[in-house]
Amino acid sequence: MSGLTEQGAAAVGTAAARTKGLRKVYRGTVAVDNVDLEVPTGAVLGMLGPNGSGKTTTIRMLLGLVTPTAGEVELLGQKMPDGAAKALPEVGALVEGPGFYPFLSGRENLLRFGAAEPLLATADIPNAVGTAIERVGLTAAAGRRFRGYSLGMKQRLGLAAALLVPRKFVVLDEPTNGLDPAGTREIRTIIADLHAAGTTVLVSSHLLAEVEATCTHVAVLNQGTVVAQGELSALLEAGSASLLVTTPEATAAVDALRDQRVPARPTPEGVRVDLTATTAPAVVEVLVRAGVPVYEVRKQRTGLEDLFARLTEASSAADLAELDTLITEEAR
Numbered sequence: 146m147s148g149l150t151e152q153g154a155a156a157v158g159t160a161a162a163r164t165k166g167l168r169k170v171y172r173g174t175v176a177v178d179n180v181d182l183e184v185p186t187g188a189v190l191g192m193l194g195p196n197g198s199g200k201t202t203t204i205r206m207l208l209g210l211v212t213p214t215a216g217e218v219e220l221l222g223q224k225m226p227d228g229a230a231k232a233l234p235e236v237g238a239l240v241e242g243p244g245f246y247p248f249l250s251g252r253e254n255l256l257r258f259g260a261a262e263p264l265l266a267t268a269d270i271p272n273a274v275g276t277a278i279e280r281v282g283l284t285a286a287a288g289r290r291f292r293g294y295s296l297g298m299k300q301r302l303g304l305a306a307a308l309l310v311p312r313k314f315v316v317l318d319e320p321t322n323g324l325d326p327a328g329t330r331e332i333r334t335i336i337a338d339l340h341a342a343g344t345t346v347l348v349s350s351h352l353l354a355e356v357e358a359t360c361t362h363v364a365v366l367n368q369g370t371v372v373a374q375g376e377l378s379a380l381l382e383a384g385s386a387s388l389l390v391t392t393p394e395a396t397a398a399v400d401a402l403r404d405q406r407v408p409a410r411p412t413p414e415g416v417r418v419d420l421t422a423t424t425a426p427a428v429v430e431v432l433v434r435a436g437v438p439v440y441e442v443r444k445q446r447t448g449l450e451d452l453f454a455r456l457t458e459a460s461s462a463a464d465l466a467e468l469d470t471l472i473t474e475e476a477r
């Protein structure tokens with residue numbers, strides 16, 4: 146990745162957000178380590194990772210809510226935290242625990258948020274609040290006190306606050322947390338609408354199917370580091386392909402491949418060969434050389450779930466480094 150641009154540099158062709166060597170240590174716990182994240186302008190980037198992998202900490206550092214122990218953050222062309230006053234009005238964020246007043250209604254809370262928006266004229270606040278409430282499906286509950294809200298309603302109100310004014314960049318930390326299936330579908334629609342309007346979106350999620358359905362790009366975090374990032378289609382192509390080989394001599398095929406350090410295992414459908422570190426022609430060559438009859442060879446796309454599992458469960462650092470290099474190279 147190229148170095149960070151100077152503060153105020155033109156954002157054309159640059160990332161909406163970018164981190165370099167980002168690190169956060171909490172009293173001996175390394176929450177985030179050496180994260181180089183790039184959110185391309187106009188992308189919907191899904192940040193995936195198991196519990197505790199550093200997603201929320203990374204997002205909080207990106208928004209200037211947490212001070213990094215080391216590293217740099219650039220947000221909408223502004224170096225953070227110095228450029229916060231310029232960048233943040235263009236950024237809508239749904240992060241854990243937005244400061245809502247429990248004794249005010251959802252609408253009253255949003256009116257207060259509206260008053261604090263530098264890009265919203267006072268006369269436009271009631272309209273903006275009404276539109277945001279409708280957009281997140283909170284109309285029926287808008288007059289009720291916040292303290293009586295369900296988790297899903299709180300999420301919707303947080304989202305409404307993030308969308309009060311048109312943004313260049315929207316950051317959503319686990320936006321479907323606490324939402325029912327209808328709410329989850331609505332989030333998907335809102336993200337698609339934002340994307341269509343040219344807004345860059347960063348969304349963290351555990352829901353792989355959601356990410357696969359809504360995102361153009363993915364960054365996978367594990368134990369505080371980015372283990373893969375790039376275009377979703379390229380990552381899937383590079384990271385999760387396997388080969389299904391039909392042969393009457395499955396055991397001989399598996400032995401021959403493992404002899405060449407190619408991961409392979411027998412399955413009821415045939416011998417499944419991991420293509421992470423090899424290619425289909427190379428697999429066929431190994432089999433033919435070993436005298437194994439090959440009836441059929443098919444490439445399989447196993448989806449984001451498989452890729453995610455392999456990236457986050459790889460047993461050794463060497464496995465991860467190998468997989469990361471391969472995926473990053475292919476995704477470029």
Ligand SMILES: Nc1ncnc2c1ncn2[C@@H]1O[C@H](COP(=O)(O)OP(=O)(O)OP(=O)(O)O)[C@@H](O)[C@H]1O
Nearest residue numbers: 171174175176194195196197198199200201202203
């Ligand atoms: N304020 C804090 N003080 C101490 N440790 C923290 C703090 N915030 C996060 N951590 C630790 O940093 C690590 C990363 O946490 P983080 O919340 O960023 O992960 P996450 O990927 O968002 O997890 P989840 O999916 O469970 O929300 C964890 O080990 C967590 O316990």
